[in-house]
Amino acid sequence: MNFIPVNTPALDGNEKKYLNECVETGWISSEGPFIKKFEDALATAVNRKYGIAVANGTAAIDIAIEALGISKGDEVIMPTFTIISCITQIVRAGAKAVFVDSAPLTWNMDVAQIEAKITSRTKAIMVVHIYGLPADMAPIILLANKYNLTVIEDAAEMHGQTYNGAPCGSFGDISTFSFYPNKHITTGEGGMILTNNEVLAEKCKSLRNLCFMPHKRFVHEHLGWNYRMTNLQAALGVAQLENLEKHIIRKREIGNLYQSLLHQNKHLQLPVAYTDYATNIYWVFGLVLRDSISYNAEEAMRKLAAKNIGTRPFFYPMHKQPVFNNSGLYLNEHYPVAENLAERGFYLPSGIGLTDDEIHYIAEQVNQIFN
DSSP: OOOBOSOOOOOOSSHHHHHHHHHHHTOOSTTSHHHHHHHHHHHHHTTOSEEEEESSHHHHHHHHHHHTTOOTTOEEEEESSSOTHHHHHHHHTTOEEEEEOBOTTTOSBOGGGTGGGOOTTEEEEEEEOBBTBOOOHHHHHHHHHHHTOEEEEEOTTOTTOEETTEETTSSSSEEEEEOOTTSSSOOSSOEEEEESOHHHHHHHHHHHBTTOOSSSTTOOSSOOOBOBOOHHHHHHHHHHHHTHHHHHHHHHHHHHHHHHHHTTOTTEEOOOOBOSSOBOOOSSEEEEEOTTSOSOHHHHHHHHHTTTBOOEEOOOOGGGOHHHHTTTOSTTOOOHHHHHHHHHEEEEOOOTTOOHHHHHHHHHHHHHHTO
């Protein structure tokens, strides 16, 4: 079997057609018509009024934090088990991230731990939907309303997923998406901010565009970023969004096939297939080594690499990041579930372009190695 990468995107829709249109018309910068088309289409799909396309998912989070006015002394409650993009602007703004451990089965933030973390300095709760199942939003929304907190919803991995029938990305006061190549919608790089708040939307538009003043272009009252998306990227996004339903169907087929082939392996924790509020969308198919396996995920990934199977480690918890610990942050904090996920979790090839034959081969090798 040839090497199977951890992700293979699907670019079998109108991608070439729309990219050719960009080239033929000369609209290749951030001024082209596909930008607005993509923003409007995704906003509609997620039941939002405003979409603001940006350069990547990290840029979306940076802008969201800045637009909300989170600053020195503020606290933001968030999962420790996430990507570093979620915390960087919080730290740079002088605010404090207050961590919550993961739920051991869904791997999302344990919502039962949130209320005890709320203080007079808490300004927001950042929700990060992890790997295929959404976080349990209902109790989070109740807490936000009770304590007058803002909800930031990172739905980067949840294109097309729902919570109790409502689209992920529709719950936060401000929500963010990523369009990296391993996402259900890809623009190569790219991201989007979504909100129903017109004032927030206008702030985000300004921040992505260096905070140019409307009538005095090179005069600035605030500092922003050049975080614009190009028309070329947006053209890809429009084409990808047209096939989102098909991509979701395929993702669930991949996840269900893995489940059927691996469910008898007692040495592995598989993803939860469904909860009472969502069916797994299997953005990635993660595995966690049970205690009966004597080695960690790093060694497990080496064994699979020897069989030409690409893998990717789980997130490394924020409270354990050297960049923060070396600055004296989050020392002596412990979140055992997140730490175990980082030590013993990894995911298998999960891209939309993965074939059933490849899945059967991968599952066969996994069962052989971990038995």
